[in-house]
Amino acid sequence: MDWSTLNGMQQKLLRETILSAYTDPLEFNMFLAAELNKPALATIAAGATFEQQIFSLIVKAKAQGWTQSLVEALQRDRPDNPLVKNLPDAVRMTGTEQPRTAGHAQLSLEKIVRGGGFAQLREFSQKLAMIGEAVCRIEAPAGTPMGTGILVAPDLVVTNYHVVQQHIESRANLPEIACRFDYASDASGVADGVAIGLTTAGDWTIGSSPYDPAADTRGTGLPKDDCLDFAILKLSTPFGGERKPLSLSPTAAGIDQNLPVLIVQHPKGAPMSLAIGASLGLNENGSRLRYDTDTLPGSSGSAVFNQQLELMALHHAGDPSAVTRAAYNQGIPIAKIVAALRQREQDFQSKGIPKFWIS
Structure with missing residues (x-):
């Protein structure tokens, strides 16, 4: 303004x-x-x-x-x-309020409560449709849901390391992983979408970072800086310009507490779903964004957005100490992932991989 x-x-x-x-x-x-x-x-x-x-x-x-x-x-x-x-x-x-006129008291009932601002409805729906085209279900083998992924370049998908951990650590040359796009339901029923396998020409994962077993699975201490739980998968066939990847930007900062958090996901491998909750803020060292938005197994690797549908985090886990109802879910801030990718930029260039993030 x-x-x-x-x-x-x-x-x-x-x-x-x-x-x-x-x-x-x-x-x-x-x-x-x-x-x-x-x-x-x-x-x-x-x-x-x-x-x-x-x-x-x-x-x-x-x-x-x-x-x-x-x-x-x-x-x-x-x-x-x-x-x-x-x-x-x-x-x-x-x-935007009208000025007072002589002899007429002005009554204003509308107030700011959360401070999250406003989204233009038509622009919001258009962005959400674009996001729907960029989110996929990770399957291994094809037809068996393992998690969720995000298209970040015409031929690259980011998901959690732990979703494909078995394939990475076994050094599988021809992984059975497939990325299924457009698996969603509407008034006409469920669309099966299209499954795309990973490249067989060279490495099928171009970069990854493990999770922190102590912090992320046992709730002990804070996650280490080099434990960001992501893997970048390379598709066998790149998409054309009709399907827009989502931007990985370091300017996507954390969301203030109590402001909306939206997650587009495949919970339990179901057709693409949207869950809405609120931010609980960053953890103590800023390595995880926490929120009360609902997720389920199969949601790992989902896209986490703020109210303006800016990609803020890569969802990866829930409260490790929870027995029944969790105190929080959490994701890796996109700024942390971008910083890790920036450190590997020369390696990417040497392998002929164009830059796919925003500096």
Whole structure:
């Protein structure tokens, strides 16, 4: 949004947000110096009280064109403050409300609760359809479900290491693995889709990273940095331009707690399904994104999305200490996988494999 065009009510929201995040001028002066390289508040903004000085500061920032920098710094310094977190959506809503007219009270019942923002319905449905074409069921042998995979290049699919672990560790030259696309149901019934095997020309897996047995299966300690539980499979036949791979991007950061998490998956090998839950945040070392979205055996290797349908994680496991009802499910942040792929870029180039992630 354009922070340089705030109206009076929007400036009031910004002022109240700053006052909720900083309790006194000294605390705010530390923020100005550290985040914006600005002098003390009293030297750049007039006013007898802290609130008056903040009012003057916002007016000056708007006039000098650094309101956006102020808001971005505020979100960096106070990310857990609820008013700071919801500020963009609150400002947008205030900008769409009709002004009060003389003699008429204005009633506004709509409020921001989660702060997840809004998705354009038609664009959302189009993205979801594209995602459906990129998700596949991993089978071994063909017809026997093992997990879920994601098309990330015309001829490459990413899934969990543990889904194909037996084939990788036995060094099978001609694996029986197949990737079944378009296995889904609609009003007309279940479509069997199309199963595509893996390449027989060279390596059928071009890169992998194991899971952490202690952390991921026994709940002991934190996962090691080099245990990301992924495998990149090479298809025997690449897809043409009609089927779009999903992007692996390091900018896909974790999802704030309580915001929606969507997983497209093949639970128990069933036709493609969508489950919706909420984020529980990252674990202690940022190696796993946790959420309460439902999964089942066969969901390993599924695509995890935020509310804007950006690929955020590769689902791989649930709470290892759960006996009946799990406390969480978890996935590998895409940014971690991209970092691992970046380290192997020269090796990929030497094997003639084009870059298939976003730097």
